[in-house]
Amino acid sequence: MNHTPLPPTLPDTDRTRHRRLRDQGSLERAALDAVLDAGFLCHLGVVVDGHPMVVPTVYGTDHRNLYLHGSVAGRSLIASPRATVCVTVTHVDGLVLARSVFEHGVNYRSAMIYGVPRPVTDPEEKLEGLRLLTEQAAPGQWDHARRPNRRELAATVLLALSLEEASVKTRSGGPDDGDGPDAALGIWAGVLPLLSTWGAPETDPLLPPGIEVPDHVESREGTRLG
């Protein structure tokens, strides 16, 4: 593994430069890490036969690489193994309900990562990538569940996408039309927050009685994602 410190600022490329709404854009690596840490699902964009295909999939990260299950991108990768992909991670924080429809919007945090994914073939990195992927969604499960055996490891296609070319966009706060002419309309305006919360664990009915919900799962009930 590479342990060289990463520069705190991401490169400004044609793809990551913010063309619209510049005030919402960031190329800070810390902002990217924060968006990635807050979730576990991404949308992977690939080009298949010249057309885009966008697939939801889970990810894990060590903040240098994004690890992705290769299966969902399989079609595309077989067709063009050196092709660029775009991975987007989005958290919706709420609706911005302005005085005018035109100023309505969404509070969100989003990251877009571009790169050519590398198939992970080294068994040690593959195991570590799967650990990161598992722990991203379900912290504690790697030590709790049965880990992949040699056969399962061989059957798993894991991809690593370097976190070199990426950008972050966010919007937060209230509506923007509170100091314009529409303020005189007397129309209620504000934000309706959207919260992602873990629910009560549902035990598999096939489980024999007497096996308790483990702490690392039970303790998440009622906590927020993101």
Added chain:
Amino acid sequence: MNHTPLPPTLPDTDRTRHRRLRDQGSLERAALDAVLDAGFLCHLGVVVDGHPMVVPTVYGTDHRNLYLHGSVAGRSLIASPRATVCVTVTHVDGLVLARSVFEHGVNYRSAMIYGVPRPVTDPEEKLEGLRLLTEQAAPGQWDHARRPNRRELAATVLLALSLEEASVKTRSGGPDDGDGPDAALGIWAGVLPLLSTWGAPETDPLLPPGIEVPDHVESREGTRLG
């Protein structure tokens, strides 16, 4: 507007055929409508300079068309106005925590729509598309907020994507390793649900006192999205 009844089954094309996990796939139009009705955010995939770009954006629908704000896709549409896009809508319902790491997964509902978006130029359709887009995220806001004026309408780029070529994938229920050899391990397994809930409305601090939160906003607090 076209009022011809739509066939209940979506066409089986190279792009919508389910190649993996066939049991999770559906080409029923009712399944597509249900996924679209359950949310308001999609990930729009476009090809820019031969590379994919995946952008989060809001949508509205009359179940024939998906209406999208053109601004986010602007770069791509200017470059190639007749290009195919892929729009993906995903709802995450929970984590599937199996006995083995290999069987871990996500419960979700997802729709993928392919097509060439059409810029909406007719003012009546544009207004109706914006109404659908607004009401999808915030029911009641169209009648509450100030509607777009002529200038705002002209400044808005709205796209319509026909819901002709689409597919749905879902996963629900518990882990799949409850009747295999791993069942003997005595490891807890089940589902950890993830819930999206609307929070308490936050009034814009710039609003003068005495303007109450309207019913159509206040009544959403504590209700589920999706």
